[in-house]
Amino acid sequence: MPQSPPHHAKVLIYSHDTYGLGHLRRCRTIAHSLVRQYKGISVLILSGSALIGRFEFKARVDFVRIPGVIKLYNGDYTSMGLHIDLEETLSIRESIIFNTANSFQPDVLIVDKEPLGLKGEVKRTLQHLHQQGVHTVLGLRDVLDTPELLKKEWQHKGITREVLQQYDDIWIYGPQLMGNPLKGLPFADVIEQRGLYTGFLHRHLPQAKTEPLNDLPEQYLLVTPGGGGDGVEMVDWVISAYEQAEAELPWPAVIIAGPFMNSKDRQAFENRVKKLSRVTLLTFISQLEHVMANAQAVVAMGGYNTFCEILSFNQRALFIPRKEPRLEQFIRVKKATELGWATMLDPDQLTGSDAPLKMVNALKALPNQARPYTMQADTYLSGVATIGQRFNKIMVKRGINLEPNLA
Template sequence: MDSNLDVLIYAHDGRGLGHVSRSVGIGLALRRLFPELSVLLVTGCATTAELIGDGSLDWIKLPSYKTNVTAGKSSGVKGDSNIDDKLLGELRARNIRDIVAAYKPKVFLADHTPQGKHKELLPSHDVSPETVRVLGIRAVVGEVGKVWSDFSSEIFAGTYSNILWYGDSSVAGAGELERLSGHYGVAPHEAGYVSRLSELQVLNKDNAQGDRLAGVISIPWSGEGTAVLMDTLAETLGGIDASYGKWKIFMNLRESGTVTAVENFSGLEHVSFEQVGPQFLSDLRNSRSAVIYGGYNSLTDVMVCAVPTVVLLRGMKDGEQEDHAAVLADKSSVIQNVLADQTVTVEELRKSLVKCLEAEVDESVINLNGAENAARYLAELAGGCDADR
């Protein structure tokens, strides 16, 4: 095959960071284990460079999508380019087609759906026919119509040949694997949970530890319940003894409205704010507790770092986070409590955080080596050499 690239990774983007973070983790593992392979990531996520941190992974930036969430349902709006959501999908589709045509990757990994967001991968399926196309699917999909539609299975059958499943059947059972196999007609390859932080830990393993934190709180994007939650958090942290240590709240400080949220914490000298980025890794693994939303990316973060955690849920219509958090809470002592972000009370949150601060975490039984396993699988498809062991 006349190829200019070994592996091209496409990351679905819109609201959260889970899709991009998984893709970055796999890309970093490919570059670490197989330095002779050429690897590129393509996505519209504006914070991708911050997710990559000091890792060696190059990427191509597309204009970003933007999504609003109302009553648990996502809808597209104009992004930072101020281009209409539908038109942006058509323009990005041409961009992706041109990239695939120019680079002719040996392997193409698409996250989440075979058609891509707004069907933007469809034109690229007509070029570089020798490219092996692989679909990556998270551990618990939820009721996402674009994944389970007849259209997605038809697109997969005509273009793709492999599925990587980023889960652990010994934890969640084989139900999701069987459902994927029945829908797409191939047996998925079980990789395990993919963690970007596990790859960054390898890169930063010699970094000195800082002062022990009481906890870190991650709110990577704001939704309709964020303002109420921030009020609850401010009152909660104000009522927890400062002798436990300092708290750091990670948010996208570039989002409108965050200034008001920060002002709620004035006078709490043991609380500070940080921009979402690589610093979260070192602070998380040096914390006694964590508060996160129940997305795939955040759940794997806290499991890798073995930090007792309170999981918040946004109440999305697809039910993915509720199902996933319930499964993992039953198997991992890392997840101390699961609470709804819009209804949690100050007393509930305070008790949960104190419980985390005093908790001991058992050794994980969950396969968290998904980034490495996925990288080895993709490298084999690309004809790469054995990784250094």
């Protein structure tokens, strides 16, 4: 495969994007960090997210949108916009992925979370690029799931030691104190051979605000369920707390419901919020970083990206992690509370008639909660710098000397 010109590198990032915004936002963060650190890098993101066009991208970062597939809450998949069979959609996606990679001719391929992609759609591309000498990277979250559930899931998807050996690097986007994300799998030792614990991905404020945020209260509690597809219960608990004791709570609430929240649920929340004087409900803000940085505290579920943002902006946080269909959020949040970085309400404790009162008490306690940096959480936000350093070493081995971006 032809090499890129001297001092220039091309990176292809694959993100399957079937549920929420997490994969896209993580890949976008990595892409932006690379072009921020070095001149002469071009990054192309392959994504199935219907909302990718609503995000701002830096110069030298672009995307190709592949037909969307939705992952339902029960784990099944269905085509998003095309009224065709799922297998046809997957065939189109696989073809676009392969041909884009073949035309773009990247120096590095980064695959987010799914080693073979959705339903194996990256398998042919991975094998082809690996054989052509492209440096292949599998990027994993700090936590995937419990060993038992992950083993069952990866066996079903056909992910084996041989598959992982097609990756030159495995980047774990978290610190080693979070544990081996493949613990309990028969090939967990691959992490020791090819793994790099990067630390959490530090988030920066966008330089320019693209959305008017002047209508928000001067001080407020941010409530964010991420994409919103699985955040209905959390939003309901928060609104119930304000319905029960609005005047007693420390700050007004700004709820960002998320673009994937069911319209019926969102409308029901809007009707309830209209009766409250200190609660604002919005659907989507692409620059959530500004809203989070200016908040007094945050209520969230504990997904990877929101978690990184909370640490990056040194925010007090109350997490209410989901426990279905996987325990990823619960495992991450439990560790964070043990480290003193945040507090948690177990959703299993919010099922009775006293759930609103428990929520009220948890919100009242937030002003006195220590911020994560007081417990050294900032020392684990090295992901962006670590990836940049590793990327430079990869390029040097390929005979490409990148020029640092000193601006």
